[in-house]
Amino acid sequence: MLGEFEQLVLMAVMQAGEGAYGIPIHAELRHRTGRDPSLASVYKTLERLEHKGFLAVRLGPPTPERGGRRKQIYTVTNAGKKELRGALAAIRRMAAGLDVGLEPS
Amino acid sequence: MSSSASAPPRWAIAVGEALIDRRVREPVLGDLIEAFHAERLPGLGASGARRWFWLQVLIAVVRFPVRPSFSLPEGAFMTGFLDDLTGAMRTMRRAPTFTLLCAVTLGLGIGAATAIFSVADPVIIRPLPYESPDRVYVVWQNDPDAGRDNLGFLTFADLTAGSTSFQSTAAVGTWGPVLTRDGRAEQLNGLRVSWTYFRTLGVRPALGGDFAHDDDAPSRNSVVILSHALWRSRFGGDSAVVGGFTTINGVQMRVAGVMPADYDDVLAPGAQIWRVLGYDGTLPYACRDCQHLRMIARLKAGVAESSALQEANGISARLVHDYPKSYPAAGFQMVGLQDEATRTVRPALGVLLAGVALLLLIATVNVSSLQFARALQRDEEFAVRAALGAGGGRLVRLLLAEGLVLALAAGVVALGIAQLGLDVLISRLPSSIPRLAAVHLDPRAFGLAALVTIVAGTAVGLTPAWHARRRGLAFSLRGSRRVTGARHRVRGVLVVSEVAVAVVLLAGAGLLARSFLTLLAVNPGFEVARVATAQVQVSGPRYPDSTSVFAWQDRLLAAAEGVPGAQSAALVSQLPLGGNMDGYGVQALDKPLDNPELAPSADRYTVSTGFLKTMGVPLLEGRDFEAADNAVAAAPVAIVSQALARRIWGGESPIGKRVHAGETTRPWYTVVGMAGDVHHRGLDNAETMQLYAPTRRWFFQDQQVDVVVRTAGDPARILPALRRAVLEPDPQAVVTRLATMADVRAQSTAQRSLVLTLFAVFATVALLLAAAGLFGALAGVVVERRREIGLRSALGATPRDIVEMVARQGLVLTGGGVVMGLITTLAGAGIIRAMLFGVGPRDFMTIVGVAFVIGFAAVAASVVPAWRALRVDPIATLRAD
Numbered sequence: 001m002l003g004e005f006e007q008l009v010l011m012a013v014m015q016a017g018e019g020a021y022g023i024p025i026h027a028e029l030r031h032r033t034g035r036d037p038s039l040a041s042v043y044k045t046l047e048r049l050e051h052k053g054f055l056a057v058r059l060g061p062p063t064p065e066r067g068g069r070r071k072q073i074y075t076v077t078n079a080g081k082k083e084l085r086g087a088l089a090a091i092r093r094m095a096a097g098l099d100v101g102l103e104p105s
Numbered sequence: 106m107s108s109s110a111s112a113p114p115r116w117a118i119a120v121g122e123a124l125i126d127r128r129v130r131e132p133v134l135g136d137l138i139e140a141f142h143a144e145r146l147p148g149l150g151a152s153g154a155r156r157w158f159w160l161q162v163l164i165a166v167v168r169f170p171v172r173p174s175f176s177l178p179e180g181a182f183m184t185g186f187l188d189d190l191t192g193a194m195r196t197m198r199r200a201p202t203f204t205l206l207c208a209v210t211l212g213l214g215i216g217a218a219t220a221i222f223s224v225a226d227p228v229i230i231r232p233l234p235y236e237s238p239d240r241v242y243v244v245w246q247n248d249p250d251a252g253r254d255n256l257g258f259l260t261f262a263d264l265t266a267g268s269t270s271f272q273s274t275a276a277v278g279t280w281g282p283v284l285t286r287d288g289r290a291e292q293l294n295g296l297r298v299s300w301t302y303f304r305t306l307g308v309r310p311a312l313g314g315d316f317a318h319d320d321d322a323p324s325r326n327s328v329v330i331l332s333h334a335l336w337r338s339r340f341g342g343d344s345a346v347v348g349g350f351t352t353i354n355g356v357q358m359r360v361a362g363v364m365p366a367d368y369d370d371v372l373a374p375g376a377q378i379w380r381v382l383g384y385d386g387t388l389p390y391a392c393r394d395c396q397h398l399r400m401i402a403r404l405k406a407g408v409a410e411s412s413a414l415q416e417a418n419g420i421s422a423r424l425v426h427d428y429p430k431s432y433p434a435a436g437f438q439m440v441g442l443q444d445e446a447t448r449t450v451r452p453a454l455g456v457l458l459a460g461v462a463l464l465l466l467i468a469t470v471n472v473s474s475l476q477f478a479r480a481l482q483r484d485e486e487f488a489v490r491a492a493l494g495a496g497g498g499r500l501v502r503l504l505l506a507e508g509l510v511l512a513l514a515a516g517v518v519a520l521g522i523a524q525l526g527l528d529v530l531i532s533r534l535p536s537s538i539p540r541l542a543a544v545h546l547d548p549r550a551f552g553l554a555a556l557v558t559i560v561a562g563t564a565v566g567l568t569p570a571w572h573a574r575r576r577g578l579a580f581s582l583r584g585s586r587r588v589t590g591a592r593h594r595v596r597g598v599l600v601v602s603e604v605a606v607a608v609v610l611l612a613g614a615g616l617l618a619r620s621f622l623t624l625l626a627v628n629p630g631f632e633v634a635r636v637a638t639a640q641v642q643v644s645g646p647r648y649p650d651s652t653s654v655f656a657w658q659d660r661l662l663a664a665a666e667g668v669p670g671a672q673s674a675a676l677v678s679q680l681p682l683g684g685n686m687d688g689y690g691v692q693a694l695d696k697p698l699d700n701p702e703l704a705p706s707a708d709r710y711t712v713s714t715g716f717l718k719t720m721g722v723p724l725l726e727g728r729d730f731e732a733a734d735n736a737v738a739a740a741p742v743a744i745v746s747q748a749l750a751r752r753i754w755g756g757e758s759p760i761g762k763r764v765h766a767g768e769t770t771r772p773w774y775t776v777v778g779m780a781g782d783v784h785h786r787g788l789d790n791a792e793t794m795q796l797y798a799p800t801r802r803w804f805f806q807d808q809q810v811d812v813v814v815r816t817a818g819d820p821a822r823i824l825p826a827l828r829r830a831v832l833e834p835d836p837q838a839v840v841t842r843l844a845t846m847a848d849v850r851a852q853s854t855a856q857r858s859l860v861l862t863l864f865a866v867f868a869t870v871a872l873l874l875a876a877a878g879l880f881g882a883l884a885g886v887v888v889e890r891r892r893e894i895g896l897r898s899a900l901g902a903t904p905r906d907i908v909e910m911v912a913r914q915g916l917v918l919t920g921g922g923v924v925m926g927l928i929t930t931l932a933g934a935g936i937i938r939a940m941l942f943g944v945g946p947r948d949f950m951t952i953v954g955v956a957f958v959i960g961f962a963a964v965a966a967s968v969v970p971a972w973r974a975l976r977v978d979p980i981a982t983l984r985a986d
Contacts, residue, residue, distance in 0.1 A: 022136035069135030
C-alpha cells in the first residue's frame with residue numbers, strides 16, 4: 001500500500017529518468033506538484049520506499065559541484081512498478097465518471 | 106566573509122557532517138551543495154540561499170539524527186533526563202583523557218577535603234557530646250608569668266565551697282595504674298576524679314552506677330569505673346563484672362560501672378579507667394601548694410562566665426591574703442572545656458583546613474577552566490541545540506547531566522582518596538588528640554565538597570552555552586571566534602587564581618619546611634644517636650618499701666648493661682622529650698624567698714650514676730655523681746643545669762651551694778656539678794631547668810623508670826634484646842615504651858611532621874595544576890593567534906620575537922597570580938603563625954623561594970606552546986581560511 005506522497009516520489013524517480021538522484025527527483029516534485037518539500041522529507045520517503053523494496057539504490061561517482069560527495073542513484077524496481085500500477089488503477093477506477101475538472105487521461 | 110558569500114555556509118556543512126546520520130549524510134549534503142549553486146543562489150540571492158541551506162541542514166539533522174553506536178529507538182533523541190545522562194556518558198567516553206583529568210582533579214580535592222574535615226569536625230568543630238557542653242569549664246590558677254597552673258586540693262575545696270556560680274565541680278588527677286588479670290599485667294591510661302566528675306561533664310555510665318558521695322573519702326576510695334573498650338577487651342564484656350572486685354596496682358578495687366561505648370574523655374583522650382579521688386584535707390599531698398590537680402566546673406544555667414570568674418577571683422584574693430606563702434599569684438582562669446581539650450591540635454588542624462580548602466579551590470578552578478575550554482569547543486553544538494528548540498533550561502539540564510556523571514566518576518576517586526587519607530591521618534595523628542575515636546568518613550563533608558565543586562564546574566561550563574543562546578543562532582554559527590576577548594578574560598582570571606592559590610600553598614609549605622628544618626637543627630642538649638630507651642613499670646604488694654624497689658632497680662640496670670652491644674646504661678625518672686612533666690620548685694639556702702611558690706621550677710631527673718655520660722649531656726663544671734653518692738646513707742648531693750644555676754645565682758658558681766626541692770622540710774642537697782641545659786618539653790620550647798639527684802637520695806622511689814642504653818652501633822638493633830633484658834628482674838613488669846632516642850625525638854615532632862607532609866602534598870598538587878592551567882592557556886593562545894603568528898613570521902619577525910610574544914603572555918598570567926598569591930599569603934599570615942618555629946610568617950627567604958619555584962614552573966609550562974608557535978608555517982596559515 002502506497003501513501004500519496006510515496007506515489008508522487010515514486011513517479012518523480014521515474015520522471016527523472018536514468019541516473020535519478022536527489023536533485024532531479026526533488027525538481028520533478030517541485031515543478032510537477034508545485035510543492036517545495038524539504039530535501040530531507042524526500043529522502044525520508046525514498047528510504048521508506050527502499051525498505052519496502054520498491055526502489056533500488058546505488059552510489060554514483062563524486063563530483064566537484066557537490067563538494068566531492070557521491071550521489072545516491074535510485075531506480076524503480078519491478079515490484080515498485082507493479083505497486084504503482086495497482087495504486088494508479090485504483091485511483092483511475094475511483095475517479096471514473098467524476099467531474100472534478102480534470103481531463104480524462 | 107564576502108568571498109564565501111556565494112558558497113554554502115561552512116558551519117552548516119560542519120553541523121550536517123557532525124549531526125546527520127551516516128546513511129544519508131553524504132548524498133543529502135552533496136545534493137544541498139549542488140542545489141545551492143545550481144538553483145537557490147540564482148533564485149534567492151546569497152543570503153536567501155544561505156538561509157535556505159541552513160534550514161535544509163537543520164531539518165535533515167532532525168529527520169536523520171546521528172544515531173548512537175548502541176542504538177536508541179528512533180524518535181527518542183534526548184527527550185528525557187535519562188537520555189541526557191546516556192548522552193553525557195557518551196560525550197565523556199568520546200573524550201576519555203578530558204574526563205579522567207577532571208575526575209582525578211576533582212576526586213583529589215574532594216577526597217582530601219573530606220579526609221581533613223572528617224578529622225576536624227568531631228575534634229574541633231562539633232560540640233562535645235555531653236549535656237550542655239558549653240557550660241563546662243576548666244579552672245586554672247594564675248602563675249606569676251601570666252601563665253597558669255594546676256590547683257592544690259585545698260584550693261579546689263575552698264573554691265567549690267565559696268562559689269555560688271557552679272552547679273557542680275570536680276578535681277581531676279592523672280593515674281596510670283597496672284591491671285593484673287588472667288596472669289597478664291597491663292598499664293592503663295586513667296584518671297583519679299572527684300565523685301562528681303561525670304555529673305559535672307554531663308554523662309552517665311551505661312552499665313552499673315556512677316561514683317557515690319561516700320566513695321570519695323581516703324579510706325573508701327578503691328572504686329573504679331571502666332571504659333567500654335576496656336570492659337570489652339579485658340573483661341570479655343561480662344556484665345557480672347559490675348559490682349565485683351578486680352586487681353589494680355595489686356589491690357582489690359570495686360567496679361562501680363562501665364561508661365558508654367561512645368564516651369571519650371577529652372581530659373585524658375583514650376582513658377580506660379577512672380578511680381574516685383578520695384582526698385581530704387588531712388592528706389600530706391592534699392595541701393594548698395601540692396598543685397597536681399585540674400579542676401572542672403559546670404556553670405549554673407543562666408550564669409555568665411564573666412560573673413563566675415569575678416566571684417572566683419574574689420575568693421582567690423581572700424585565699425592569697427590568708428595563705429600568702431602558698432600562692433605565687435592571685436586569680437583564676439576559666440577556659441571552655443572544648444577549647445581546652447583541643448588547645449594543642451587546633452593550630453595544626455586549622456592550618457590543614459585552610460590548606461585543604463585552597464586545594465579544593467584550585468581543583469574547582471582547574472576543572473572549571475577545563476569545562477570552560479571544552480564548552481567553547483562545543484559552542485556550535487549548543488547553538489544547534491538551541492536552534493532546534495532547546496530552551497535555556499534544556500541546555501542547563503544537559504550540562505547538569507554531564508556534571509552529574511562527572512561527579513559520579515570524581516566521587517569514586519574521592520571516596521578512595523578520602524578513606525586512604527583518613528586511615529593515614531588516624532594512624533599518624535598523636536593519640537593525645539581528643540575524640541579521635543569519633544573520627545569517621547563524614548558523608549556530609551563529602552557531599553558538600555562534591556556539590557560545591559560540581560556546581561562551580563558546571564556553572565562555568567554553562568556560561569558559553571548561555572552566551573550562545575543569547576547571541577542567537579546565526580551569530581554563534583557564523584563564527585564564535587569573535588568572542589575571544591571575553592574568552593581570554595575568563596581564562597586569564599582562572600589561570601591567575603590557580604597560580605595565586607599555588608603560591609599561597611607553596612608559601613605555607615615552605616614556611617612549615619623551614620620551621621621543621623630549624624627545629625631539627627636545635628641541639629636538644631643530649632646526644633640523640635646511638636641511645637636506646639625502655640620505660641618499665643612495676644607495681645603491687647611485692648614492692649612494699651624502698652628496699653624492694655631499689656633492689657629491682659639495681660637488677661634492671663645490671664640487666665640493661667648486659668645487653669649485647671651496650672656500652673653503658675643508666676636509669677632516669679623521666680626522659681627528655683618523652684612527654685612527662687615532673688617539676689619541683691628549687692630553693693637555695695643562700696637565696697631565701699619570701700614566698701616559696703616563686704621558686705624556679707626544675708625538671709626532676711632522679712638518675713643512676715653514669716646518666717650524664719650515657720645520654721651525652723655535657724658536664725660544664727664540678728663532678729658527675731659517683732657510686733658512693735647513690736647510697737641510702739650518703740650525704741645528699743645534686744647536679745644543677747646551667748640555666749637553673751644562672752636563674753638562682755646569676756654569674757656565681759653553683760658548686761658547693763645548697764638547695765632543696767619542693768617542701769621546705771626536705772633535706773638540703775649540696776651541688777657538686779653543673780650540666781648543660783636540656784630541652785625537656787620539646788625542641789620548640791626553650792630549654793628548661795633541670796635538677797639531678799641520685800635515685801637513692803630522692804624522698805620517694807620511682808616504680809616507673811626509663812632505662813637508657815648507649816650502643817656501639819644502631820640502637821634500633823638492640824631493642825628486642827633490651828625488652829627481654831628489662832623484663833628479667835620482674836617478668837610481671839610492664840614495658841610502657843621501647844624506642845630509640847631518635848624515635849622519641851621524632852615522636853615529639855610528629856604533629857609538625859604530619860602537617861608539613863600534608864602541606865607539601867597539597868602544594869605539589871597545586872603547583873602541577875597551576876602549571877597545567879598555564880600550559881592550557883598558552884597553548885590556546887598559540888592556536889587562536891596562529892594566523893597572527895604566521896603573518897608576523899611572514900613580515901620578518903624572528904623566532905625570538907615569537908617566543909617573546911608567548912613568554913609575555915605567560916609572564917602576565919604568572920605575575921598576576923604571584924602578586925595576588927603573595928598578598929593573600931601576607932594577609933593570612935596569622936593562620937599559620939602558631940605552627941611556625943624560628944621563622945616569621947612573612948619570611949623573605951621563603952617568598953623568594955616560592956617566586957623561584959613558580960617562575961620555574963611557568964617557564965616549563967611555556968616551553969611547549971612557544972615551540973609550537975615557532976613551528977607555525979606562515980604559508981599554510983595564510984592560505985587556510
